[in-house]
Amino acid sequence: MVISMIGAIDIGGTKTITGLADQNGQILEQIKFESCTENWETHFERCAESLSKLCKRHQTETSGLKGIGISLPAMTDSEKGILVYAPFSGWRDIPVAEWFARRLNQPAVYVENDVNACALGELKFGHGRTYKDFLWITVSTGIGGAVVADARLITGWHHLAGEFGHLKVERVHPRRCPCGQEGCLEAHASGTAIGKAFQEYLLSNPEAEQILKAHPYPVDAYGCRMLAVKGDKGAMEIYRQAGRYLGIAIAQAVNLLNPQAVIFGGGVSASLDLLEPEIRRVLEKEAVHQAGRAVFLYTALGYEAALAGAAALVP
Ligand SMILES: [Zn+2]
Numbered sequence: 001m002v003i004s005m006i007g008a009i010d011i012g013g014t015k016t017i018t019g020l021a022d023q024n025g026q027i028l029e030q031i032k033f034e035s036c037t038e039n040w041e042t043h044f045e046r047c048a049e050s051l052s053k054l055c056k057r058h059q060t061e062t063s064g065l066k067g068i069g070i071s072l073p074a075m076t077d078s079e080k081g082i083l084v085y086a087p088f089s090g091w092r093d094i095p096v097a098e099w100f101a102r103r104l105n106q107p108a109v110y111v112e113n114d115v116n117a118c119a120l121g122e123l124k125f126g127h128g129r130t131y132k133d134f135l136w137i138t139v140s141t142g143i144g145g146a147v148v149a150d151a152r153l154i155t156g157w158h159h160l161a162g163e164f165g166h167l168k169v170e171r172v173h174p175r176r177c178p179c180g181q182e183g184c185l186e187a188h189a190s191g192t193a194i195g196k197a198f199q200e201y202l203l204s205n206p207e208a209e210q211i212l213k214a215h216p217y218p219v220d221a222y223g224c225r226m227l228a229v230k231g232d233k234g235a236m237e238i239y240r241q242a243g244r245y246l247g248i249a250i251a252q253a254v255n256l257l258n259p260q261a262v263i264f265g266g267g268v269s270a271s272l273d274l275l276e277p278e279i280r281r282v283l284e285k286e287a288v289h290q291a292g293r294a295v296f297l298y299t300a301l302g303y304e305a306a307l308a309g310a311a312a313l314v315p
Helices: 040-057 096-103 114-125 185-189 191-204 208-214 221-229 233-257 267-286 289-293 305-312
Strands: 006-011 015-021 027-034 067-072 075-077 082-086 091-094 109-113 134-139 143-149 152-154 261-265 295-298
Touching: 006 040, 006 305, 015 040, 015 305, 027 040, 027 305, 040 096, 067 096, 067 114, 067 305, 075 109, 082 096, 096 109, 109 114, 114 134, 114 143, 114 152, 114 261, 114 305, 134 233, 134 267, 143 185, 143 233, 185 191, 185 233, 191 208, 191 221, 191 233, 191 267, 221 233, 221 267, 233 261, 233 267, 233 289, 261 267, 267 289, 267 295
Parallel strands: 006 067, 067 109, 134 261, 261 295
Antiparallel strands: 006 015, 015 027, 075 082, 082 091, 134 143, 143 152
């Protein structure tokens, strides 16, 4: 048995993972299940049962853990341990830390927004061992961001700092963003946006049927990537455009913050090879002096960065 294991819960919009981690953020064992978005108490109960089960398998109880970290796809007040608002489910004002503390007989429960948790996980267990000033960017279904400066997460007055996905990048032909505004980075370069552009490309291209017959990929960001790496000009252009928009936003961020590194996480970031040349080209033009020379890295925490991030919340 590892002394002082950490409990980690990553509640996502579609799936939830519970896990036990050691002091280095290594996940010892995990359980994955569907998120129930209707009733928060039902879902929290499943999370609690799942974590208890893991503890039993490792000959301990939740009260014997060093603490429990919980990452949420929501605006959170980490000081009070409260979920403020979760767009994916409509949950509001839930005392998450208090609920789990009572249910699991464990007073040390920490709560954080998932993107911030990823950045904290990276800081504690990943590239943060080398870089103390970095911008974290999740490019997935949506786009999220977090700012780490001098080894500290910048949260801002209302815990809204680092809302990178809502920097405005398109004024002439802006698309509507899920946040209600227009021209946001998320509306132009997220996995959803790339998938939509891919769909439009296939519909407007008379050879689309042939393309899809030859390559039966899904009509989403992943399918677009697969065609792009095969040299399809239209698919490559979609990634070039997404890279351009990311470049515009990153240029603004590095001009403001001058980070050492930009660290990417999320499924679409696995296509950094397709995105980076255009991001670099924009930075060359729009970033001031050396600010554009920030190192680009893919997260050291892998695909389930938010689970390691949840573990990182426990001091
Ligand atoms: Zn937006």
